[in-house]
Amino acid sequence: MITALITLLVLTLVTVVMVRKYNRTHRAEVRARLLKKAEKYDIEAPEKLDTDQLTAQVRAAKQEQKQRNLKTA
DSSP states (O other): OHHHHHHHHHHHHHHHHHHHHHHHHHHHHHHHHHHHHHHHTTOSOGGGSOHHHHHHHHHHHHHHHHHHHHHHO
């Protein structure tokens, strides 16, 4: 009984640590992709923006580019 509880506790602890590590890594990867897209759409000072603001600006720039392409076509 005690062995099973200790095993569950250890598994829970390991799972929490792994999930936190994954979330940090995933956030960094998402941020890197957004910075690359910001560079593509010539968004200024993306390092100063948080991820949500940067996402909104990238979407707006992408939509604006689509509108310009539709008008020229």
